[in-house]
Amino acid sequence: MILEQTLKQSTAAIFKEEFGVDIPLDSVTINITKKEHEGDYTIVVFPLIKISKKSPEQTGELLGSKLLEKSGVVGKYNVIKGFLNLSLTDAYWLNRLKEISENNTYGTFPANHKKVVLEYCGPNTNKPLHIGHVRNMLLGFSMSEILKAAGYDVTKVNIYNDRGIAICKSMLAYIRYGNNSTPQSTGIKGDHFVGDWYVKWNEKAKEELETFSGLTGDFDEDQKQTTLFKEAQEMLLKWEAGDAETVELWKKMNDWVKEGFQVTYNVMGVDFQKDYFESETYLLGKDIVEEGLQKNIFKKRVDGAVIVDLTPDGLDEKVLLRSDGTSVYITQDLATAQLRHEDFNMEKMIYVVANEQDYHFKVLKLALQKLGKKWADGIYHLSYALVESPTGRFKSREGKTADADDLISEVLRIAEEKTKELGKIEGFTEEQAKELYKTIGLGALKYFVLRVNPYKKIIFNPEESIDFHGHTGPFVQYTHARIKAIMRKAGETTKGFETLLWLSAVERELIIHLSEYENTVQAAAEKYDPSEVANYIYTLAKLYNKFYHELPILNAATENEKKFRIALSNETGIVIKKAMKLLGIEVPEKM
RNA sequence: GGCCACGUAGUUCAAUGGAUAGAACGAGGGUUUCCUAAACUCUAAAUAGCAGUUCGAUUCUGCUCGCGGCUACCA
Structure with missing residues (x-):
């Protein structure tokens, strides 16, 4: 993302100023901060101590204080061992969300005219x-x-x-x-x-x-x-x-x-x-x-x-x-x-x-x-x-278990069974119910296959049906349906929000993850690997569910908070839908 | 034999050379007067083995073991 690039450049500029040395941008590694530590992005300072000739802690401290002073987006920082954890300001993230939601083609890159x-x-x-x-x-x-x-x-x-x-x-x-x-x-x-x-x-x-x-x-x-x-x-x-x-x-x-x-x-x-x-x-x-x-x-x-x-x-x-x-x-x-x-x-x-x-x-x-x-x-x-x-390669003579059409009808059957069990089709016409089974069943199958890195073999046990809970297509689809339910209730009256807000940890994580979507698309294209996208979506859906569970959206304390959370929900729903489309998976409005 | 992949909790999958290796299913506990419980939450549980490079290795190198593929004037 652009931000990471900016942070790298700022770091290089600070090193130039402090030590008079040009450092290659590649030598600055920036990761998303691990959740057990406070911060959004982490700069690994070990590679830089050769130049600073100071301890990792001192180097981190120096870099942190300068970034705080100059970058304009860093709100605070902490240094643990050789890791400099940067927290960006709430205002930065809120503006980032605005930027994303105002961009209709977010996650789609301009045509490069390459065939x-x-x-x-x-x-x-x-x-x-x-x-x-x-x-x-x-x-x-x-x-x-x-x-x-x-x-x-x-x-x-x-x-x-x-x-x-x-x-x-x-x-x-x-x-x-x-x-x-x-x-x-x-x-x-x-x-x-x-x-x-x-x-x-x-x-x-x-x-x-x-x-x-x-x-x-x-x-x-x-x-x-x-x-x-x-x-x-x-x-x-x-x-x-x-x-x-x-x-x-x-x-x-x-x-x-x-x-x-x-x-x-x-x-x-x-x-x-x-x-x-x-x-x-x-x-x-x-x-x-x-x-x-x-x-x-x-x-x-x-x-x-x-x-x-x-x-x-x-x-x-x-x-x-x-x-x-x-x-x-x-x-x-x-x-x-x-x-x-x-x-x-x-x-x-x-x-x-x-x-x-x-x-x-x-x-x-x-x-x-x-x-x-x-x-x-x-x-x-x-x-x-x-x-x-589980016993090895599928042989054609093993017949039914490996047949594509049988596999598809089996997964559709399970989708129907589970959906009925959960009583999720009240108010659906016969036609809509069928459509839903297909969406969910195929979603389960497609996600099951695509979440695995292509070069790794997939072990598929025909005795055990494909799962609908946890790290699965239906889980993501369910999250989307939840969001759509919120949006239906929210109506049109809640557009826009003021960026004067204090973000909670989940909200912050959610925005950070949303802002990583572009990177994911690019990485998946470069690596020829759809599992990048599949794993991205799962984390997004997981974060959203956590957010949904922890914080009231429609019943938020203030009107502005409500607007913000609706906007956050809406954008999450949009990105889930877009990303699932990259996997060829549909998402339902209700399930 | 030679070449190429792969080997991570009981199982199925994650982890640009970075912090205490993440999830899910399964197991065991908790959450529903609250926007969809296909959800959330807590607990137990893993890098095949041995060396090497490095401040630091699941990741890079070598060897061993295991599994699979290729090694056609088949496709």
Whole structure:
């Protein structure tokens, strides 16, 4: 914040004056004062004693007295060991609150005209979305909101892995056992419908394997012996050859899947401005490989495969094109990256992809950089850890517990149950009640996922339902609803307040925290980390509840105090709503 | 084997190299003639281990142990 900057500068000026030394602003560390000590901000004086050549206490005392004298905002100070605790004047904080509440775009930064392309979700079209996609979508969507607030021009894109052997397995099982059924005829959501045929294929392949002997026990390996696998491979070849019948079925099934996904996207509240399809890009990329060969950056190995040698960068040799001239995964990613550069000419390209692919993205970025593509510097892999069950990684065969749609309906069900238990829906229409369950249920789920730092794995126990108390989405939502109740009662007659007030500790803490919001948005954008925002909101809500409990608002002793507390409540409500929006979470007016 | 993450109360998560490591859930106690008790409040409870750098280390370095991922002409 500006204030911290000011304090640093004042400190530097004082040191210049007292000791004739220019100190770098970075050497002044300022923290929020720990609550067991008196003060708002704390300057750590240890790093400064080398210059002052005095004890930490003396240095702190000197700096404190000078700041008190000159800064105009410091009301008092105390020194404990090497820590200088500064208390700013009540007037400063009251004016700060005014400033914030008069700023309609508080927490949103002016447009910086930098274009960001953000890829997230990246589903396969042979099975429904699972809990990993949920984390991905929440991170991706939230990151786009945060970057927008930080001033970036964000375009969200999706990538569909819509080709390959897996989808052929679904198609094959459908042809054999599907009897021309459809999602419509069966009432099954499209992505689940297609996923069921994928499961069917696996079942049948296992049945077939029972007739074999001399297996390795590794299904991935053994399945290759089955006729079902061979047929799927044949189908893939037909697809690649453009066989009309195969392509038609493929399109039909892909459309079902995408319709199904769209339903989930809508519930989750996520969207995309552009879709990319591997089926359209998997053949591209050879030009880029050729370009690399021309420039002598890539090499053709004796067996004919094209590789990039990344051993100087601490990585390995990586194959970019098979010896038979066909593409591998990274070939198309090189192409897709190039395509997006041409489509958007972006400054940054963010990939929200699980950390299993850390290596892949290192290679991708390096390969493009070696080709001299400057825009590749803007590639950032927002890597996140997997969601695991207490017993380890969710396997698709564990089925229901990891399915995204099941997870969502479960959390909505719990929201309904708990809300009814608490008798919170008096006066709600059926429609409004449904809306509330959705708000709260999704709020719980989204917050649960987003409050955790992306690089940390999330342990999710499907046996224990997601919590609605404590450090949760509903807690924050409840705080917002409380504030709105106050605002409804306060009406319009209480605008503005005089800054001649004495602040209590909670009020002061609340204003300080509100004034940290801008920093939080910026930090979250810089670190690509929505959990910064999630943790910020929790502290804000927690402080507000404390304030609400300790002090009367509508029944405050004086009219001015009342106006001030209403303004403080109002602003807290606004910031909660804004910040929750950055996480893609709605907040209710009543709950 | 090599490379990359991670390891904090019983559990799930916090902590720009700074003070007595914060919360939540769970456990045990308290608060409702008072603006929504999905709240507030008190108590017990943790840095995997060993060295090193530093005035100061959960944070940086090295080693050990543990867990996971990557190590494909799969995606």
